[in-house]
Amino acid sequence: MKKTAVVICPGRGTYNKSELGYLKRHFPDPALLESFDALRRDEGQPTLAELDGAQTFSIAQHTRGDNASALIYAATLGDFLSIDRDEIEIVAVTGNSMGWYSALACAGALSPENGFRVANTMGTLMQRALIGGQLVYPFVDENWMAQPERRQTLLAKVDEIDARADHLLGLSIALGGMLVLAGNEAGLKAFEQEVEPVQQRFPMRLGNHAAFHTALQAPVAKQGREQLPSELFRQPNLPLIDGRGAIWWPDATPTEALRNYTLGAQVTETYDFTQAITIAAREFAPDLFIVTGPGTTLGGAVAQSLILARWLGMDSKTDFQAQHDDKPLLAAMGMAEQRKTVSKGVTE
Known part of the structure; x- marks a missing residue:
């Protein structure tokens, strides 16, 4: 029997020194990656191949919003595509902060290329403004x-x-x-x-x-709406849980409302990741929470959110570790050993 899973997409700050080369090691579709780089070339930006293949990690270069957002989106989508669907049934997708753009693509509400366009555009606009x-x-x-x-x-x-x-x-x-x-x-x-x-x-x-998810980002949200048309958005294939804990269902999603949220409230209002995980647990009761790469830092926030929700009666780190040791609740694809448990191919 397949395990059910909610997939969680990470946000900014997750592609760091230890992630250098992540796309080269793990991204499963070279042609798709090249399509992302074609868009970057058209915009006069360094390609993902150049950034991910650099000899050394540069804080100034790799953590800039216009570069980090693209790297993280691609790493997340590549990991999502690597999940073994013969063994795992994905029942919902959510994300943290800019991970919402990745979640939209993973769930099918944006094509992979349009998801990259959204993530790259918003990351670039935020970097240019760098408000707060x-x-x-x-x-x-x-x-x-x-x-x-x-x-x-x-x-x-x-x-x-x-x-x-x-x-x-x-x-x-x-x-x-x-x-x-x-x-x-x-x-x-x-x-x-x-x-x-x-x-x-x-x-x-x-x-x-920058001062993400506050009213200070209103000018960035406005520019995003001007540059990213409604036609990019479509019905999701999987349920999407947003930064309020609201669920966008397949075949029942008003796509204009989804765009308005993505390029409006999602940018300018508090992102409640804790609530998103609480809803994921209570509404979908998955066997497993899969955190895609890059990075390994979001797993703690997922565990803390489940504890705050009193999921399975847990109320401390000790409880979570005991539960996880008995029956793993969390698989972080940025960790090699955990990646093996959910991926259909292990690349090193």
Whole structure:
């Protein structure tokens, strides 16, 4: 019997030094990859083959929005195409932040080429504008136990800073046990100075990230709507769970509404990844959550989201690990050993 799975597509910040060469190692369709590079050449951008095949990883080059979005989209789609469909039935697709564009293509609401066009265009527009920034700060403890009062206190601090003159700060992404905050430099700096440093690395500023999922991105969303026509969007083949936890169903999706969300609220309002995972678990009850590559960082946020949802009665990291050891709940395709359990071909 096939295992059922929800596929989860990662967002920005997941193609890093250890991912260099990921497309060369794993992408299953050279002709499709070349079609992506043809679009990049037309735009005067370095090709994915050049970026992925570079001798060394460059933070300045590889993490720019116009390059990172294209690399991540291609790596995600390649992994999705590599899932062994003889063994695994994909019941829904979701993603984190720019992973929404990848999810649209994986679910069939955009063709692979049009999905690349959307991801590349939005990444390029955001890089050109580079409005504001992002930081990350946890509200759960190191055993990932929920602390709703602490979360409420932190969000009250965010609201208080945002209310100050010339300060902008808001919740960008609800990412499991993490708050991803976005705003202008004054807002971000005030938060960094006024909260307690924890786990020796938080609050952590995210390099080359703009104030994603806030009203500051309204000009980028407007440009996206001007450049990406309605005709790109179509009915999905698989259910899609968006950044509000809403489900877009095959044969019942108003495609204009899907475009309006993708190039509107998805860009300018909080992305609730935690809610998306909660809905994925409760509505589809999959045997497995598959996190495509690149990278390995999103698995923790998925696990934390399941714990916050009290999925299978879990309420801590210890519970999740015990459950996962008994019957694996999560397969991260960016990890070689876990990739083998869901991929129809292992390439090294």
